[in-house]
Amino acid sequence: MRQETVENYLKTIYNLSSNNSAVVVNQQLANKLSISPASVTEGLRKLHELKYVVYEKSYGTRLTTAGAKLALSIVRRHRIWETYLAKELGFGWDEVHEIAEELEHIKNDKLINKLSTILGNPMFDPHGDPIPDAKGKIKKSNFIKLSEAKTKSNYKLMGVTDHSVAFLKFLEKHQLIIGANIEVKGIEEFDNTIVLICNKKEVTISSKAAECMIVETV
Amino acid sequence: MRQETVENYLKTIYNLSSNNSAVVVNQQLANKLSISPASVTEGLRKLHELKYVVYEKSYGTRLTTAGAKLALSIVRRHRIWETYLAKELGFGWDEVHEIAEELEHIKNDKLINKLSTILGNPMFDPHGDPIPDAKGKIKKSNFIKLSEAKTKSNYKLMGVTDHSVAFLKFLEKHQLIIGANIEVKGIEEFDNTIVLICNKKEVTISSKAAECMIVETV
DNA sequence: ATTATCTTTTAGGTATACCAAAATTAATAA
DNA sequence: TTATTAATTTTGGTATACCTAAAAGATAAT
Numbered sequence: 001m002r003q004e005t006v007e008n009y010l011k012t013i014y015n016l017s018s019n020n021s022a023v024v025v026n027q028q029l030a031n032k033l034s035i036s037p038a039s040v041t042e043g044l045r046k047l048h049e050l051k052y053v054v055y056e057k058s059y060g061t062r063l064t065t066a067g068a069k070l071a072l073s074i075v076r077r078h079r080i081w082e083t084y085l086a087k088e089l090g091f092g093w094d095e096v097h098e099i100a101e102e103l104e105h106i107k108n109d110k111l112i113n114k115l116s117t118i119l120g121n122p123m124f125d126p127h128g129d130p131i132p133d134a135k136g137k138i139k140k141s142n143f144i145k146l147s148e149a150k151t152k153s154n155y156k157l158m159g160v161t162d163h164s165v166a167f168l169k170f171l172e173k174h175q176l177i178i179g180a181n182i183e184v185k186g187i188e189e190f191d192n193t194i195v196l197i198c199n200k201k202e203v204t205i206s207s208k209a210a211e212c213m214i215v216e217t218v
Numbered sequence: 219m220r221q222e223t224v225e226n227y228l229k230t231i232y233n234l235s236s237n238n239s240a241v242v243v244n245q246q247l248a249n250k251l252s253i254s255p256a257s258v259t260e261g262l263r264k265l266h267e268l269k270y271v272v273y274e275k276s277y278g279t280r281l282t283t284a285g286a287k288l289a290l291s292i293v294r295r296h297r298i299w300e301t302y303l304a305k306e307l308g309f310g311w312d313e314v315h316e317i318a319e320e321l322e323h324i325k326n327d328k329l330i331n332k333l334s335t336i337l338g339n340p341m342f343d344p345h346g347d348p349i350p351d352a353k354g355k356i357k358k359s360n361f362i363k364l365s366e367a368k369t370k371s372n373y374k375l376m377g378v379t380d381h382s383v384a385f386l387k388f389l390e391k392h393q394l395i396i397g398a399n400i401e402v403k404g405i406e407e408f409d410n411t412i413v414l415i416c417n418k419k420e421v422t423i424s425s426k427a428a429e430c431m432i433v434e435t436v
Numbered sequence: 437a438t439t440a441t442c443t444t445t446t447a448g449g450t451a452t453a454c455c456a457a458a459a460t461t462a463a464t465a466a
Numbered sequence: 467t468t469a470t471t472a473a474t475t476t477t478g479g480t481a482t483a484c485c486t487a488a489a490a491g492a493t494a495a496t
Contacts, residue, residue, distance in 0.1 A: 002452070026474065039454055041475055046452095058461060058474055089332050102324045108317050114307050220482075244444060257484055259445055264482095276444055276491060438496090445490070452482085460475065466468085 001046050004105050007074050008033060009043055010052055011104075013063055014071035023060035072136035077112050078104040079125035079132075084115045086126040093126050093177075094168035109134070128159020128178050128214055142217055146182075146194060147210035155182045155215035157198075162212035171213075174203045182215060219264050222323050225292050226251060227261055228270055229322075231281055232289035241278035290354040295330050296322040297343035297350075302333045304344040311344055312386040327352070346377020346396045346432055360435055364400075364412060365428035373400045373433035375416075380430035389431075392421045400433060 012032045016024045030037045048055040052067035081100040085091040113134055123139040125131055130138045143158055157180045176198060183197040192207035230250045234242045248255040266273040270285035299318040303309040331352055341357040343349055348356045361376055375398045394416060401415040410425035
């Protein structure tokens with residue numbers, strides 16, 4: 001199996017299993033990887049042979065220790081590059097993901113660690129996602145989705161889980177940048193729309209958008 | 219044909235045809251690409267179909283305008299990355315080539331132009347090879363191989379055509395760094411060994427090594 | 437000009453990473 | 467529990483990028 005293929009599978013499995021439960025469903029994987037479910041079945045069998053995942057047919061998939069280690073290192077590369085592109089090379093928040101998708105496959109630890117050092121070994125990328133350290137350790141935090149926030153509480157925007165250009169532009173428009181302070185003014189019971197105050201301005205957030213916003217309790 | 223495969227073929231054809239004549243021999247290509255001559259034949263047929271080369275069987279291969287354009291852009295990416303790795307990220311002269319081999323395939327003009335700007339749009343990479351500008355133009359120069367140098371003349375070391383670690387270490391040992399002033403003291407008729415003076419020290423260079431050293435007439 | 441040598445091409449074959457369609461298995465609803 | 471629906475896997479097949487070994491073509495040497 002090509003190294004890049006392995007990496008894309010493991011990274012995607014990692015991303016899917018960190019959000020939801022620890023077991024990944026084939027169809028989601030097929031979706032994220034933009035390949036057919038049939039191909040996913042085939043790929044998972046190979047990854048199982050390579051001992052990167054435990055794959056039980058018609059049940060689900062889970063990363064092994066080795067698989068998680070590799071996945072974490074890809075995630076690290078991706079997020080370090082995103083941060084470097086944004087902070088050092090002046091790329092926009094909405095541009096870095098796409099380029100990092102390619103850069104993440106360059107395998108040279110010295111390079112990544114160099115970039116990390118230059119950046120001051122950051123623990124979060126420009127999207128607010130945590131960056132694993134060289135050993136694969138991730139800074140734990142009390143982050144929640146904005147959709148889980150409580151009325152009349154204060155939060156700080158720390159990241160997003162949707163990296164689409166449309167969504168990032170929406171955030172930008174309302175000055176919802178990483179680190180922005182947010183006060184939840186009210187939650188509409190009917191459709192879970194959230195009204196919040198950011199920079200003294202009122203912004204209405206759909207439940208769909210709130211699902212994608214990671215905030216920290218202040 | 220995969221984009222990376224196309225790029226590796228074109229880059230290699232470019233490198234081979236700039237040194238010698240404009241027509242490339244299959245076996246050399248096979249060698250540089252580390253694949254069999256049979257595979258080269260196959261690859262060239264595809265590149266011909268794609269209109270990147272003119273390939274006439276049992277005769278040779280030459281880049282088309284489109285092929286040369288693509289080749290130049292890969293060469294640019296490669297050399298910009300090498301320069302960036304060396305100058306901005308502190309990598310050694312002997313380390314950058316290998317990493318750039320991977321980085322050169324990341325296709326994002328904005329990224330390369332950004333790096334180029336940061337570097338001050340250099341016209342030569344850390345090996346002394348010319349860097350094509352964004353339009354593919356290469357700075358012409360009166361560079362020659364050291365093996366073509368004349369006795370009692372003065373030169374400046376501008377680059378190398380062999381990027382092996384062994385060779386680069388050899389150069390380093392004798393302080394033969396890019397920009398070093400060289401005086402050719404004598405050329406041994408018997409085996410074309412060159413004796414030169416660099417930093418007031420005498421260094422003997424084999425004809426093989428001299429073949430790989432690019433110097434500028436001073 | 438003919439042989440010997442070296443290069444290139446053809447022929448036939450492998451492994452990878454995909455696919456669509458059919459068959460199976462699991463989940464859900466009646 | 468059985469039928470319906472949905473997810474997964476199997477089957478059979480494609481294209482790419484390689485390979486080795488044999489055949490054909492070009493080059494050089496006698």
